[in-house]
Amino acid sequence: MVCRNLGRRPAPVGTKPCNCCVVCGRERTVDAESGATPKYALKQMRSIWKGSLSFGLVTIPVGLAVAQQRQDVSFRTLHRECGTPIKQKRYCPVHDRDVTPDELVKGWEFTKGQFVIVEDSDMDAIAAERSRSIDLIQFVELAEVDPLYFDRAYYLAPSDDEVARRPYVLLLEALRDTGMAAVGRFVLWSKENLCLVRPIDGALVLETLYFAEDVRSSEEIQAAVGSVETNDAELAMARQLVESLAGPFDPNAFVNEHRTRVKAMLEAKRAGEDIVVAEDVETAAPVVDIMDALKESLERAKKTQPKATKKKSPRKKKAATSK
Numbered sequence: 001m002v003c004r005n006l007g008r009r010p011a012p013v014g015t016k017p018c019n020c021c022v023v024c025g026r027e028r029t030v031d032a033e034s035g036a037t038p039k040y041a042l043k044q045m046r047s048i049w050k051g052s053l054s055f056g057l058v059t060i061p062v063g064l065a066v067a068q069q070r071q072d073v074s075f076r077t078l079h080r081e082c083g084t085p086i087k088q089k090r091y092c093p094v095h096d097r098d099v100t101p102d103e104l105v106k107g108w109e110f111t112k113g114q115f116v117i118v119e120d121s122d123m124d125a126i127a128a129e130r131s132r133s134i135d136l137i138q139f140v141e142l143a144e145v146d147p148l149y150f151d152r153a154y155y156l157a158p159s160d161d162e163v164a165r166r167p168y169v170l171l172l173e174a175l176r177d178t179g180m181a182a183v184g185r186f187v188l189w190s191k192e193n194l195c196l197v198r199p200i201d202g203a204l205v206l207e208t209l210y211f212a213e214d215v216r217s218s219e220e221i222q223a224a225v226g227s228v229e230t231n232d233a234e235l236a237m238a239r240q241l242v243e244s245l246a247g248p249f250d251p252n253a254f255v256n257e258h259r260t261r262v263k264a265m266l267e268a269k270r271a272g273e274d275i276v277v278a279e280d281v282e283t284a285a286p287v288v289d290i291m292d293a294l295k296e297s298l299e300r301a302k303k304t305q306p307k308a309t310k311k312k313s314p315r316k317k318k319a320a321t322s323k
């Protein structure tokens with residue numbers, strides 16, 4: 001088992017976490033029930049980078065901590081005969097032999113089969129200047145930044161010093177009250193990054209952004225659908241379907257069903273159970289007419305909606321009759 005972030009083996013069960021797991025901030029633990037199953041337990045949030053937010057003459061000390069971490073099950077490639085993990089070798093087909101790391105060099109393929117050799121010294125000469133500062137360049141309305149440009153999210157952790165936390169809180173509240181976000185630049189792992197700093201649930205979050213040249217144009221799709229016309233009846237039915245399925249977003253309401261099935265299958269195999277392959281389920285033929293499809297979808301949406309319970313009105317007491 002290896003650290004998924006850095007690809008090195010963590011410390012054995014029962015020992016302190018190894019240095020290679022500082023990025024993910026996790027240590028191996030023992031399952032309380034079986035006493036043998038290796039699992040990972042989330043530890044306190046750890047910063048992978050420490051520096052400061054800078055704009056104007058203001059400097060705010062912060063740390064960068066990973067905000068997202070997929071919990072997918074990872075697999076190793078094994079030799080079926082003996083169950084040993086396979087090692088990847090670097091092989092040169094021209095010399096018909098394995099090559100060592102000191103024989104390798106980077107190459108840029110400018111046309112098929114032709115390369116420009118790039119030495120480490122070439123990259124060092126144009127490397128981004130190392131800096132411990134996130135330079136905020138501009139403040140923009142958060143609604144103006146399309147999520148299409150979002151790459152990866154990091155929490156900006158405040159300083160341990162309570163006095164230094166004051167400017168952090170001031171920026172947090174100012175962005176939250178104005179609906180604004182800050183666009184900036186910083187260097188992480190020798191790469192220049194465009195970023196957006198925004199408030200989320202009482203914390204500042206840094207989103208690395210794609211540059212405009214990295215985002216593909218949608219002109220081809222716009223050209224394909226631009227000439228398609230719809231009528232009022234279809235549009236009204238589509239709106240009604242959207243409204244019938246509308247609701248507040250709750251991320252906890254959505255479960256990765258495939259991941260759940262994978263974990264259940266692995267636990268079953270570990271317990272020695274046989275895995276039965278489910279038969280293919282026949283799917284209904286697609287409805288060609290758009291109005292029929294909208295009507296059928298609307299009916300299904302109505303059936304899945306919880307029925308509102310009618311409140312019983314309190315019974316009126318009968319007036320007492322005098323004898």
